[in-house]
Amino acid sequence: MTPDIDIPRPAAPAIEAQPLSPALGARVRGVDASQPLSPATLAQLLDLWHAHGVLCLPGQSLDELQQVRFGEYFGELATTQGEYQISKSHPAIMYITNEKENGEYVGALPDGEMYFHSDMCYVEKPSKATMLYAMQIPSQGGNTLFANMYKAYEALPAATRASLAGLKAVNSYEPGTSAPMAATRMRSARAEGVRSYSHPVVCTHPVTGRKALYVNRLMTEYIEGMPREESDALLESLFDFQERPEFIYEHRWTPGDLLIWDNRCMLHARTDFDASELRKLRRITVKGERIR
Known part of the structure; x- marks a missing residue:
């Protein structure tokens, strides 16, 4: 054998x-x-x-x-x-x-793909x-x-991070290019029944526990409970910051x-x-x- x-x-x-x-x-x-x-x-x-x-x-x-x-x-x-x-x-x-x-x-x-965004951020x-x-x-x-929205959030000044805590922003399916256009876009979005949803400006990842910015130039419309002019200015500053070259691949x-x-x-x-x-x-x- x-x-x-x-x-x-x-x-x-x-x-x-x-x-x-x-x-x-x-x-x-x-x-x-x-x-x-x-x-x-x-x-x-x-x-x-x-x-x-x-x-x-x-x-x-x-x-x-x-x-x-x-x-x-x-x-x-x-x-x-x-x-x-x-x-x-x-x-x-x-x-x-x-x-x-x-x-x-x-x-x-x-064409909206040419602006930074997060997929389906306009739904629950x-x-x-x-x-x-x-x-x-x-x-x-x-x-x-x-x-990288982890790095963008972590690079913000401590005072800015503290000011964002608890804020929510409305995100809409209707594409746009900047926060100052929000009023016009939201009026037409409501008229046409376009989907929108409010999410925290800063989110916590459920697995890693790290915090990240959760706003984007294409779909984030305005911050809830904040005067429109103030909301627009804050969002524009966040959009510009999160798109800095050191956060991008x-x-x-x-x-x-x-x-x-x-x-x-x-x-x-x-x-x-x-x-x-x-x-x-x-x-x-x-x-x-x-x-x-």
Whole structure:
């Protein structure tokens, strides 16, 4: 009888993480997002995500359902808004693209993306996470900017941080570019039934316990209980501060990049690009809880 021989099995590749920038983010290697994750790998990945706010997994090859499965490791997925839903395989899939069929856009590429914002901040329970998978990228532009709201809050003068405690701000779906436009935008928003919701100006992350600014130039309208002129001035100063270069990382996409960011503590925006070139990314979002 041939004795049993122990054949050494290759160890699973270790996860490697390198900072994307001094401001935020990590590039993660050693994870194949198209395959199921072990509990140990998932735990390590979530720890990295909470620590860095944005994770980039380069060189991925994902179909729709593989991306859905990977996204579900971060929580329950949200359903794509009806006007953008073009995937028949899963209701969470949405395409961010300037692609056209029969002269009509088949995905979403709103101009508002070019201003910093937080996804779904105009509803009671905003998205916890957003994930983008790069499929086709223009030769220049179409980059995604991320801003670290932990660092922005922590860099504020102590007196300013104290003055923000307990304040709430209204966020609206109707896009805009600055706080002084708020009065006009809110009148039309109410008339059209556009969604809006009030959240703390400073939130506390439910996992890390860190505080972060939770306002943004695109959708934050005004601070509750504060005279409009004073509210506008304070918001403009916060917008300018949170968009300082030292808090920002600019991601230049490569096809196969998979990015997932923490929507509770990171803002994002898009740079412009030549509309004659195709930009196509596949997006899913993860449901969140009330901002506190």
